[in-house]
Amino acid sequence: MQIDTRFSNFEDLQIFDLFDDSKFKSYAKEFPRNLLDRLIKNYPSFFSKIKLENEIKVLYADPNIFARWDKLQVMYNFIYYNSLQQTVTEINKLLSLILSLPPTSASNKRDFPCVKRIKTYCRNTQFATSKQRRL
Numbered sequence: 001m002q003i004d005t006r007f008s009n010f011e012d013l014q015i016f017d018l019f020d021d022s023k024f025k026s027y028a029k030e031f032p033r034n035l036l037d038r039l040i041k042n043y044p045s046f047f048s049k050i051k052l053e054n055e056i057k058v059l060y061a062d063p064n065i066f067a068r069w070d071k072l073q074v075m076y077n078f079i080y081y082n083s084l085q086q087t088v089t090e091i092n093k094l095l096s097l098i099l100s101l102p103p104t105s106a107s108n109k110r111d112f113p114c115v116k117r118i119k120t121y122c123r124n125t126q127f128a129t130s131k132q133r134r135l
Contacts, residue, residue, distance in 0.1 A: 028060040052090035
């Protein structure tokens with residue numbers, strides 16, 4: 001039951017295939033509309049479908065663009081450091097989304113003590129501040 005719940009949205013992660021460089025030649029011939037539609041279905045107000053499709057088609061059309069990028073982070077950094085965020089806005093948003101997805105939920109268990117310390121600090125700071133105001 002838990003495994004079914006955990007992997008119920010696994011198909012939604014197929015959006016990663018949009019940046020699978022081994023499929024660029026086939027995507028240049030036949031655009032992966034199903035992947036784009038799935039992305040737009042999950043994030044309807046976040047992306048402009050027409051603009052994203054056009055930006056991705058331009059990248060698929062020239063395989064040399066992706067030849068030097070072996071990781072999504074490198075691609076994102078290239079866009080950022082060359083100030084291309086306004087040029088390829090939708091690809092920039094898609095890369096930001098993909099890179100912000102956690103690879104696993106195991107790290108969350110380790111984060112709880114840190115979050116607990118932050119909350120305790122904030123509570124103590126607020127208490128000390130309100131106590132000083134009363135004096």
